[in-house]
Amino acid sequence: MxxxxxxxxxxxxxxxxxxxxxxxxxxxxxxxxxxxxNSTNKGLLMNTVSLTSLNSASPMGSHVEGMWVYNIATAGTSPNNVIPGLYYNDGAKWVLMSINDNLPRIGDIKSSVITTDHDGWYLLNGRNITTLPTIGQTNASSLGFATTLPNSSDRILKGKNTSETLAAVGGNNSYSITQANLPNLSITGSTVQSGAHTHSYTNRGVNYWNYNAGGQNTTRTVNTEVRTTGAAGDHQHTFSVPSGGTNTAINQYPKHLVVQNFIYLGK
Incomplete structure (x- = not known):
């Protein structure tokens, strides 16, 4: 034998x-x-390990370029956290192999018509981070959200400028238009006549005429008479132009699609 x-x-x-x-x-x-x-009903089963982070060789003794493993752990802190999946080692760190070029990273923001948390994405609704899973709390804290997540309800996301604090809430829900907000326009108009001209008016009242003959005053009463002003040269008239407005409030929202905003905090 x-x-x-x-x-x-x-x-x-x-x-x-x-x-x-x-x-x-x-x-x-x-x-x-x-x-x-070669098999029609069987596959290759990779060895499974529990990685601790991308930059740690553990549970291996050292980084070995070209080594492949399947990780079953969710561990580490962003940006070196690991999730379950197939990894290879490039000699200095572990690299998750994925055909998805848009693999989410901790802190990524997306809009979706989904209404609830899913696959490591958490709704930005102002909730306390203590309501999140442990990995979510850890990664939220690493992004600077020590107490609550931002609330994106009825808010438009904008890029940060140099003077703003990341994730700060700004802007107003309403605004007023003042004279400074209006364009510098001149509204002009003209009267029927321009330049030097006269106006006619009707004078009513009593005129007194004095005659000395006989030592008695004589009075003549004139009920009405029409008189004409002299041509006084150019002059102005005040007139008003109504706007026709009805004091209707301005709708500050442009055409839009209502969605939910999520942040990726790992799974």
């Missing part, structure tokens, strides 16, 4: 030396592959 086992081992070793390719499930592995797997 030992002799048979010995010769079998010698045969396998000889085959491996003669043919450097190894096939599992196939007797004719590719000449370009050192190992070829």
């Amino acid at each position: 030992r002799t048979r086992l010995f010769y079998t081992s010698i045969g396998i070793l000889f085959f491996a030396i003669v043919k450097s390719q190894v096939g599992i499930g196939t007797s004719n592995p590719s000449n370009s592959a050192i190992l070829e797997l």
Whole structure:
């Protein structure tokens, strides 16, 4: 029995030396592959480990370039936290392999028609961070949210300028238009006549005429008479132009689609 086992081992070793390719499930592995797997109902099961962070080799003794593992742990602190998935080592850190170019990172913001937390994305609704899972609390604190998440309800997201604090809330829900907000326009108009002109008016009242003859005053009463002013040169008239406004409030929201805003805090 030992002799048979010995010769079998010698045969396998000889085959491996003669043919450097190894096939599992196939007797004719590719000449370009050192190992070829072939099965219609089975797959390759990678070894599973629990990584602690991207920049730590643990549980390995050191970083080894080209090593592949499947991580089952959710651990670490942003930006070096790890989530379950297939990783390779580039000699200095672990790199998550993903065909998704838009793999979310801690602190990413997105809009969605989804209304609840999902896949590590948390609704920005002003909640206390103590209501989040442990990983969410840790990553929220690392972003500077020590007590609550920002509340994006009825708010427009804007880019930060140099004088603003990140995630600060600003702006007003209403505003008033003053004269300074109006464009510098001149509203002009003209009267029917311009330049030097006269006006007619009706004078009513009593005129007194004095005659000395006979020593008695004589009075003549004039009920009405029309008189004309002299041409007094250019002069102005005041007139008003009504706006026709009805004091209707301004709708400050442009055309929009209502969505929810989420922040990625890991899962």
